[in-house]
Amino acid sequence: AQSVTQLGSHVSVSEGALVLLRCNYSSSVPPYLFWYVQYPNQGLQLLLKYTSAATLVKGINGFEAEFKKSETSFHLTKPSAHMSDAAEYFCAVSEGDGGNNRLAFGKGNQVVVIP
């Protein structure tokens, strides 16, 4: 069964500094990988997805993630943090073949941006 590990429930980053959120996955088949962001009192919004087309995936709001099969990782980065990036971020994996939308989520990273 697929699973996701996100270390460090709370991540503090200075405004303008690099944002790096780590995600490692476990999957028995080539996975589909996703990063979602959740703002307070809201649902989850898709940041980006990996579907095997390219290992470096660019998403919204300046975020990108790199799929590394050898490391079973899909880390999320943003070169320069903005105050509006303060939110909770979730990595998710799906073994879906198009007929299976079941996602397994990591525990999430609460990002705090320090002015």
Added chain:
Amino acid sequence: KAGVTQTPRYLIKTRGQQVTLSCSPISGHRSVSWYQQTPGQGLQFLFEYFSETQRNKGNFPGRFSGRQFSNSRSEMNVSTLELGDSALYLCASSLGGGAGANVLTFGAGSRLTVL
């Protein structure tokens, strides 16, 4: 176009009662998934419906049930509520068919408090 709509947004129930939550997917989306989000367990998959049929089910007791109507709207029901059922219940819709990853679009959630 309209997003995923969940009602009610907030509700308070007492132990032993039952609750029904509603989800209207994006127009044209045939798959509806439900997730439970709690501080302790994170995001956990409840079930997925596609074309009125339950296609996937998570590891929740039988008190949790759902259904999907011909217009793709979905409801989930929790009977004999327990304190531990207090959570944010998220609904997500997707096109649901075909090959490749199906991106889930989430609603804002229904926050259930059980007293």
